[in-house]
Amino acid sequence: MKIHFLTPFPKMVDSIVSESILGRGQSKGYVNYNIHNLFDYADEPHCRIDDYPFGGGSGMVMKPEPVFRAFEEVKKSLDDKKSLRVIYPTPDGKVLTQPLAQELSVTDQLVFINGHYKGIDQRIRENIVTDEISIGDYVLTGGELASAVILDSVIRLIPGVLNNKESADTDSFSHPLLDGPHYTRPEVYNGMETPKILLSGHHQKIDEWVNEQRENKTRERRPDLWKKYISSKGKDGVKNG
Numbered sequence: 299m300k301i302h303f304l305t306p307f308p309k310m311v312d313s314i315v316s317e318s319i320l321g322r323g324q325s326k327g328y329v330n331y332n333i334h335n336l337f338d339y340a341d342e343p344h345c346r347i348d349d350y351p352f353g354g355g356s357g358m359v360m361k362p363e364p365v366f367r368a369f370e371e372v373k374k375s376l377d378d379k380k381s382l383r384v385i386y387p388t389p390d391g392k393v394l395t396q397p398l399a400q401e402l403s404v405t406d407q408l409v410f411i412n413g414h415y416k417g418i419d420q421r422i423r424e425n426i427v428t429d430e431i432s433i434g435d436y437v438l439t440g441g442e443l444a445s446a447v448i449l450d451s452v453i454r455l456i457p458g459v460l461n462n463k464e465s466a467d468t469d470s471f472s473h474p475l476l477d478g479p480h481y482t483r484p485e486v487y488n489g490m491e492t493p494k495i496l497l498s499g500h501h502q503k504i505d506e507w508v509n510e511q512r513e514n515k516t517r518e519r520r521p522d523l524w525k526k527y528i529s530s531k532g533k534d535g536v537k538n539g
């Protein structure tokens with residue numbers, strides 16, 4: 299997967315994609331990151347990438363020229379025959395979900411346009427962007443962290459990026475229930491014990507216990523997911539209550 303970032307803060311993006319599993323995705327050859335500094339595409343001598351909004355109002359808007367020019371440059375290295383999604387992270391986009399992450403994970407080429415200030419000129423959204431995505435109902439100062447969240451959710455789904463131990467199959471949202479508790483050595487830490495059932499070696503009982511924990515957590519924290527789960531299972535929702 300080829301991934302391009304258009305950003306006024308290239309160092310910020312670089313620090314995110316060069317570490318941990320995102321970094322490993324590139325060193326293992328599954329993904330290739332390309333970071334483009336929007337200031338390099340701004341007009342001299344002031345190299346401004348933002349300007350006052352037409353019609354008034356507070357805040358600055360990111361100008362169209364640097365983004366259109368940077369995208370033209372990116373297009374030179376894109377393959378027309380391969381799939382492409384151009385993502386603009388924004389609080390007024392559609393909310394990121396696991397199915398959307400899965401859909402993006404089978405795309406050949408991704409471009410992230412990182413906005414700042416009040417956002418980007420509408421003409422960029424209408425002519426370049428294919429996906430406006432929100433990571434939740436709150437507002438960040440810029441698109442880079444939201445891009446990182448979207449990217450992380452996508453890269454870990456590319457087969458081979460995670461090893462078996464890190465498998466994504468049992469995650470919350472890859473399953474109708476939220477994930478349950480996890481324990482590792484030592485068995486007792488400062489008097490805090492691991493539930494005995496997990497040490498019993500009785501796999502069926504362990505599975506039942508883990509499922510019950512997942513059900514309880516989902517019922518308490520996410521009534522929306524619980525409702526879907528019980529209607530798909532024909533459960534009464536009272537069993538563990």
Ligand code: ADE
Nearest residue numbers: 387388432433437438444
């Ligand atoms: N940019 C600023 N806030 C955002 C959010 N909640 N989601 C995506 N992009 C954003």
